Amino acid sequence: xxxxxxxxxxxxxxxxxxxxRATCADLLWRECNxxxxxxxxxxxxxxxxxxxxxxxAHQSGVFLLDASGRQRLGGENKxxxxxxxxxxxxxxxxxxxxxxxxxxxxxxxxxIKDRRWFIVNQYSSAKFLARLPIDHLPxxxxxxxxxxxxxxxxxxxxVQIPREEVLKRFGTEGLAxxxxxxxxDLSQPRIPVANKIFESQVDLGGPIEALNQTMFxxxxxxxxxxxxxxxxELRAEELSVSFFNDDEKFDExxxxxxxxxxxxxxxxxVVRLSLEAQPLTREFTALKITITRYSSAQWQQSQISELPExxxxxxxxxxxxxxxxxxxxxxxxxxxxxxxxxxxxxxxVKPIANDQYLPEKAGRWQAVINQQTRSANHxxxxxxxxxxxxxxxxxxxxxxxxxLGEKGLxxxxxxxxxxxxxxxxxxxHEGSPKAVRYDGRWHYIKRLTSPECLSGNWWDDPIxxxxxxxxxxxxxxxxxxxxxxxxxxxxxxxxxxxxFVDGIYD
Amino acid sequence: xxxxxxTLKEHFEQLFPGKWLTxxxxxxxxxxxxxxxxxxxxxxLARKRITEWGGAASSGKTTVLRSVIANWCASxxxxxxxDSNNKLIPSDWAFIEEGKEGGKPAxxxxxxxxxxxxxxxxxxxxxxxxxxxxxxxxxxxxxxxxAAEQLIRSNLFDVVVFDSSNSTPLSSRLYARLQHALDASxxxxxxxxxxxxxxxxxxNWGVYTQLHFEWSTPLVCEDGLNGVTSIAPKIHGTIAKxxxxxxxxxxxxxxxxxxxxxxxxISDRRTSKARTAFKK
Numbered sequence: 001x002x003x004x005x006x007x008x009x010x011x012x013x014x015x016x017x018x019x020x021r022a023t024c025a026d027l028l029w030r031e032c033n034x035x036x037x038x039x040x041x042x043x044x045x046x047x048x049x050x051x052x053x054x055x056x057a058h059q060s061g062v063f064l065l066d067a068s069g070r071q072r073l074g075g076e077n078k079x080x081x082x083x084x085x086x087x088x089x090x091x092x093x094x095x096x097x098x099x100x101x102x103x104x105x106x107x108x109x110x111x112i113k114d115r116r117w118f119i120v121n122q123y124s125s126a127k128f129l130a131r132l133p134i135d136h137l138p139x140x141x142x143x144x145x146x147x148x149x150x151x152x153x154x155x156x157x158x159v160q161i162p163r164e165e166v167l168k169r170f171g172t173e174g175l176a177x178x179x180x181x182x183x184x185d186l187s188q189p190r191i192p193v194a195n196k197i198f199e200s201q202v203d204l205g206g207p208i209e210a211l212n213q214t215m216f217x218x219x220x221x222x223x224x225x226x227x228x229x230x231x232x233e234l235r236a237e238e239l240s241v242s243f244f245n246d247d248e249k250f251d252e253x254x255x256x257x258x259x260x261x262x263x264x265x266x267x268x269x270v271v272r273l274s275l276e277a278q279p280l281t282r283e284f285t286a287l288k289i290t291i292t293r294y295s296s297a298q299w300q301q302s303q304i305s306e307l308p309e310x311x312x313x314x315x316x317x318x319x320x321x322x323x324x325x326x327x328x329x330x331x332x333x334x335x336x337x338x339x340x341x342x343x344x345x346x347x348x349v350k351p352i353a354n355d356q357y358l359p360e361k362a363g364r365w366q367a368v369i370n371q372q373t374r375s376a377n378h379x380x381x382x383x384x385x386x387x388x389x390x391x392x393x394x395x396x397x398x399x400x401x402x403x404l405g406e407k408g409l410x411x412x413x414x415x416x417x418x419x420x421x422x423x424x425x426x427x428x429h430e431g432s433p434k435a436v437r438y439d440g441r442w443h444y445i446k447r448l449t450s451p452e453c454l455s456g457n458w459w460d461d462p463i464x465x466x467x468x469x470x471x472x473x474x475x476x477x478x479x480x481x482x483x484x485x486x487x488x489x490x491x492x493x494x495x496x497x498x499x500f501v502d503g504i505y506d
Numbered sequence: 507x508x509x510x511x512x513t514l515k516e517h518f519e520q521l522f523p524g525k526w527l528t529x530x531x532x533x534x535x536x537x538x539x540x541x542x543x544x545x546x547x548x549x550x551l552a553r554k555r556i557t558e559w560g561g562a563a564s565s566g567k568t569t570v571l572r573s574v575i576a577n578w579c580a581s582x583x584x585x586x587x588x589d590s591n592n593k594l595i596p597s598d599w600a601f602i603e604e605g606k607e608g609g610k611p612a613x614x615x616x617x618x619x620x621x622x623x624x625x626x627x628x629x630x631x632x633x634x635x636x637x638x639x640x641x642x643x644x645x646x647x648x649x650x651x652x653a654a655e656q657l658i659r660s661n662l663f664d665v666v667v668f669d670s671s672n673s674t675p676l677s678s679r680l681y682a683r684l685q686h687a688l689d690a691s692x693x694x695x696x697x698x699x700x701x702x703x704x705x706x707x708x709x710n711w712g713v714y715t716q717l718h719f720e721w722s723t724p725l726v727c728e729d730g731l732n733g734v735t736s737i738a739p740k741i742h743g744t745i746a747k748x749x750x751x752x753x754x755x756x757x758x759x760x761x762x763x764x765x766x767x768x769x770x771x772i773s774d775r776r777t778s779k780a781r782t783a784f785k786k
Binding site: 328331332334335338339342343344346347348349350351352353354359360362363364365368410411412413414415416417419447448449450469471482484485486487488503504505506 | 561562563564565566567568569571572592593594595596597598599600601602606633634635636637638639649652653656657660661662671672721722723725727730732733734735736737738739758
């Protein structure tokens with residue numbers, strides 16, 4: 001999505017970021033964080049309870065409140081002012097309020113320009129909607145184009161078509177839109193469900209040095225928690241384990257799970273792994289385990305996109321059947337959990353190509369486990385999907401493969417890159433580089449390719465470089481006799497007039 | 507007792523090929539696709555063993571290894587690469603799982619074509635990389651060895667490549683620890699290490715096969731309009747196992763890289779006034 005200010009400068013949703021930055025140099029960009037938005041929605045629903053007992057999040061940024069019975073409470077105008085005041089306190093200063101007989105006309109009322117709130121008279125929803133364009137209706141592009149081509153441009157024109165005719169010509173989608181245009185909407189706010197807390201605390205009575213001595217206590221705590229989760233058809237996504245020493249909390253660790261689980265054995269292994277990665281520094285007398293994030297149990301396959309295939313080897317250690325696949329999945333989960341706990345989520349990565357011409361931007365490392373694919377802890381009905389797109393290669397590999405073959409996609413030799421590039425001194429003779437001082441000694445440049453000149457990224461960190469591949473050697477012997485040959489990637493930075501070694505070809 | 511019998515069988519197999527090893531045992535060796543390695547005394551690279559893949563810092567060893575890894579992925583094997591010094595760049599490895607490895611050694615027999623005829627529906631193997639190993643208080647070498655051990659023990663990967671180049675060599679004690687992990691696993695461990703040309707290339711205890719690579723002449727230079735556009739030296743190597751040594755010659759196919767992208771470079775369309783304002 002993009003703000004109205006950005007839209008005025010020619011930015012639109014779905015545009016490539018590099019194109020957007022080229023169009024508008026002072027563009028501000030933030031990565032989509034569905035979990036953050038879901039948490040903000042949940043918090044704001046709780047805040048709006050001050051105005052009405054029945055509140056629900058309808059869509060992202062849209063909330064339904066029950067506005068009935070306001071006669072003795074100051075009227076509907078006071079309600080609107082209160083809501084805007086509360087929204088302003090929470091930081092949402094551009095909010096708009098709409099009041100009508102049902103959800104859809106109220107939603108349309110919030111879109112009236114230059115009005116912070118708009119109240120549709122009782123029983124007048126259809127009349128209010130009649131003069132408004134059909135853009136407000138939730139129509140697919142094809143149905144919208146069809147209606148427009150038939151000359152149906154307002155909702156009033158649309159509702160004049162008989163119901164049976166709408167169903168026959170435009171299907172169930174058209175019928176649903178027809179109902180909305182008449183002001184009928186069954187969406188209702190409801191009394192919010194309080195956040196459930198899954199917590200277990202044990203006072204051990206005396207100081208304990210190592211967790212090994214109390215693993216059976218942790219196991220029973222986790223058994224109880226997972227049973228509570230199972231009863232609510234929920235799965236844990238994140239644990240918090242706190243250690244106390246005489247009422248003083250000295251260690252609190254948050255453990256995100258590789259994938260949601262309500263398996264006590266897995267959770268026990270996760271707690272044990274966390275303690276192996278970060279041992280306790282003191283004795284503890286009490287222990288508390290809290291499920292800080294949970295989600296609905298969904299009976300589907302793992303979100304890890306690649307399940308390992310077991311080799312069909314007669315000497316294989318696991319049989320290639322359902323039991324083996326379950327064990328392998330558990331092994332994979334445990335392995336990923338170990339890596340996340342000890343090294344972080346960026347330790348296990350896959351190489352992904354990127355549609356950029358600068359060598360350092362031509363690819364990126366994508367974490368095998370992506371935080372964004374984990375579902376958020378929300379307790380409202382969210383119509384929008386929370387999955388984010390993991391793959392962002394945008395490389396048209398078929399096009400390049402057809403044109404050039406593999407050499408268009410993958411370089412010839414593997415480069416082992418220096419991060420950051422190493423500054424070097426280059427000696428010239430008759431206008432061309434002849435020697436380079438690298439790794440503490442001088443090397444003769446035996447062969448040097450013609451430069452590849454690249455520039456760009458002016459909106460961020462401008463680059464103007466000439467890249468060369470150089471074959472260097474410590475001796476000035478003829479090319480047929482190489483003493484200690486090294487193939488380097490070096491570049492000349494035009495702005496600073498300096499030379500750097502980008503890396504070594506190996 | 508069983509391991510002694512297995513070793514004896516392997517020795518007899520070298521003397522009288524095709525008579526001593528069963529079909530299942532043959533699969534314990536990973537075929538690289540390089541004729542010189544696959545027909546050497548080691549018959550490829552052994553699972554459950556440590557193979558040393560060494561050479562000077564710039565010797566072509568990682569380029570050859572990339573071709574071999576692409577071959578393994580095309581064969582359906584899962585490979586993980588521990589980049590302990592964060593030296594790899596993703597654009598060099600982005601298409602490995604699709605079997606595209608860039609500069610291919612001449613005469614390389616890719617498994618992809620052969621496999622496609624036999625098992626067209628077989629999925630390609632996985633290729634992952636472990637990097638950013640300095641994330642906690644422990645040193646990155648300690649983390650790298652831990653990662654290698656965990657990956658071997660997990661039994662989820664067929665090949666674990668440990669790139670320890672540019673860092674202090676692993677001690678024999680660490681080799682023993684990794685071998686102990688391999689004994690209970692099906693994986694093969696490749697340790698990529700840099701040797702200085704003048705120093706000894708003696709391997710550590712526990713190394714089953716040792717490969718060493720270096721650039722050699724003649725060079726293959728691709729000429730363009732204004733001079734040389736690419737340099738591809740020949741790669742010479744040796745493979746040693748149980749005192750037996752074989753030579754390896756790897757010639758890279760000539761190759762002129764073209765940076766071709768589906769979108770042109772984005773030009774700076776701002777006016778000079780806007781550029782000055784932006785700089786301020």
